[in-house]
Amino acid sequence: ATEAHLKRQRAAPNLRKLVYGTVVVEEEEEEVVDEEDEELGGLFRVSRPEKSKKVRADATDCSRFQPDTSHDWDQEEMLASIRDCFVTGKWEGDKDA
Amino acid sequence: MASLTYEGCNFFRQRLVLATLSGKRVKIRNIRSRDDNPGLRDFEASFIRLLDKVTNGTRIEINQTGTVLFYQPGLLYGGAVEHECCAQRSIGYYLEALIMLAPFMKNSLRAILKGVTNDPVDPSVDLIKATAVPLMKTFGIDGEGLEIKVVRRGMAPGGGGEVHFSCPVRRTIKPVQLTDPGKIKRIRGTAYSVRVSPQMANRIVDSARSILNQFIPDIYIYTDHMKGASSGKSPGFGLTLVAETVNGTFLSAELASTPQGQGDPVLPEELGKSCAKLLLEEVYRGGSVDSTNQSLALLFMTLGQQDVSKTLLGPLSPYTIEFLRHIRDFFQIMFKIEPQKPEDEQKGGEKVLMTCVGVGFANINKTLK
Numbered sequence: 001a002t003e004a005h006l007k008r009q010r011a012a013p014n015l016r017k018l019v020y021g022t023v024v025v026e027e028e029e030e031e032v033v034d035e036e037d038e039e040l041g042g043l044f045r046v047s048r049p050e051k052s053k054k055v056r057a058d059a060t061d062c063s064r065f066q067p068d069t070s071h072d073w074d075q076e077e078m079l080a081s082i083r084d085c086f087v088t089g090k091w092e093g094d095k096d097a
Numbered sequence: 098m099a100s101l102t103y104e105g106c107n108f109f110r111q112r113l114v115l116a117t118l119s120g121k122r123v124k125i126r127n128i129r130s131r132d133d134n135p136g137l138r139d140f141e142a143s144f145i146r147l148l149d150k151v152t153n154g155t156r157i158e159i160n161q162t163g164t165v166l167f168y169q170p171g172l173l174y175g176g177a178v179e180h181e182c183c184a185q186r187s188i189g190y191y192l193e194a195l196i197m198l199a200p201f202m203k204n205s206l207r208a209i210l211k212g213v214t215n216d217p218v219d220p221s222v223d224l225i226k227a228t229a230v231p232l233m234k235t236f237g238i239d240g241e242g243l244e245i246k247v248v249r250r251g252m253a254p255g256g257g258g259e260v261h262f263s264c265p266v267r268r269t270i271k272p273v274q275l276t277d278p279g280k281i282k283r284i285r286g287t288a289y290s291v292r293v294s295p296q297m298a299n300r301i302v303d304s305a306r307s308i309l310n311q312f313i314p315d316i317y318i319y320t321d322h323m324k325g326a327s328s329g330k331s332p333g334f335g336l337t338l339v340a341e342t343v344n345g346t347f348l349s350a351e352l353a354s355t356p357q358g359q360g361d362p363v364l365p366e367e368l369g370k371s372c373a374k375l376l377l378e379e380v381y382r383g384g385s386v387d388s389t390n391q392s393l394a395l396l397f398m399t400l401g402q403q404d405v406s407k408t409l410l411g412p413l414s415p416y417t418i419e420f421l422r423h424i425r426d427f428f429q430i431m432f433k434i435e436p437q438k439p440e441d442e443q444k445g446g447e448k449v450l451m452t453c454v455g456v457g458f459a460n461i462n463k464t465l466k
Contacts, residue, residue, distance in 0.1 A: 057105025
């Protein structure tokens with residue numbers, strides 16, 4: 001139980017950092033890369049292949065959340081994992097249909 | 098006053114919507130600057146025009162190649178608006194943003210949107226109608242005026258659909274405590290078909306039922322076959338499924354057939370099955386708000402009265418994560434994000450509890466009567 005508690009404590013600030021913290025990291029990375037832009041013959045700049053961040057910045061603006069492809073809903077275990085989300089599933093003792 | 102600067106065309110709508118609500122100027126640079134066809138696309142230009150129609154005094158500057166946009170928001174005016182949406186994206190693309198703005202207008206909004214009602218990319222009008230409207234009601238935006246009506250259906254790529262959207266204005270938004278989604282009591286849906294055999298919709302219904310009946314018997318899927326002038330310009334079919342819980346949470350999934358002349362055609366049976374599986378995936382993710390409306394719920398929480406709002410969400414989508422960052426930029430609000438492990442094995446995946454204190458946003462435009 002203590003282990004689980006520690007794990008949860010570790011996970012909590014991580015998620016906040018993931019949402020609010022990574023922006024800073026990305027900007028720093030970009031600055032470093034920009035300085036590395038090499039020049040050819042002092043005239044031409046090497047056009048770099050688009051970095052992952054650039055690709056994301058110009059990606060399609062869509063609110064749809066693509067489903068997790070690792071879930072196979074033909075499997076019996078997957079179906080069992082959401083069984084209690086329905087009224088036909090198991091009810092907690094203190095609640096009543 | 099300095100303006101916020103962003104890069105790239107992604108998250109275009111949320112930037113402009115948040116700028117309009119917060120009254121901050123925004124500048125977006127490098128819009129597809131490395132693309133063979135640089136600059137803003139037609140659908141984005143159409144979106145800016147729509148914003149211009151519902152506001153008063155908005156200033157928009159775009160450079161010659163369309164790669165830099167400067168946006169200074171005006172006042173949200175509302176009233177009766179008619180807009181021809183660009184057929185590259187469906188009406189859902191425009192409607193999502195309009196829903197975020199509508200409660201904060203001066204006059205209640207009555208919009209007529211024309212274009213593509215259903216396409217495989219954006220959330221369709223049916224989905225928004227089934228999920229966003231009840232969500233708005235929980236935030237105290239309700240009453241006679243709140244309605245989304247599909248008058249004519251238009252599939253991609255031709256379009257030709259028509260949607261009426263009306264929304265009352267509110268001075269303040271109610272804080273909410275949506276921490277218990279509850280169990281799913283019924284599943285509803287709409288299977289639509291236009292300019293194809295009406296039998297298609299029945300085939301979709303049968304195959305979707307075959308999967309969902311394992312869980313719950315209370316399933317009703319309406320078949321909606323539109324004919325003649327109300328069927329738009331392109332053929333197609335699709336399915337929208339909504340699972341409703343005892344506590345009034347709506348989880349949804351949808352699929353539409355591939356537009357004519359783009360990619361492989363799909364069989365209605367397959368479409369029905371995959372859509373039913375998408376709904377199961379959505380149930381697995383769970384939460385009190387479904388994945389397409391996460392950002393709408395978070396926006397209303399942010400703009401609520403100065404009180405604590407709590408909402409349990411499924412895993413945050415990339416769109417929502419970026420939305421949270423934008424909320425921080427525009428409103429200086431940071432959410433408390435707590436992961437919640439389901440204690441029960443059979444209740445789906447991990448959830449996230451989002452907590453924030455609203456900024457106490459008051460709609461000063463609204464006229465007092």
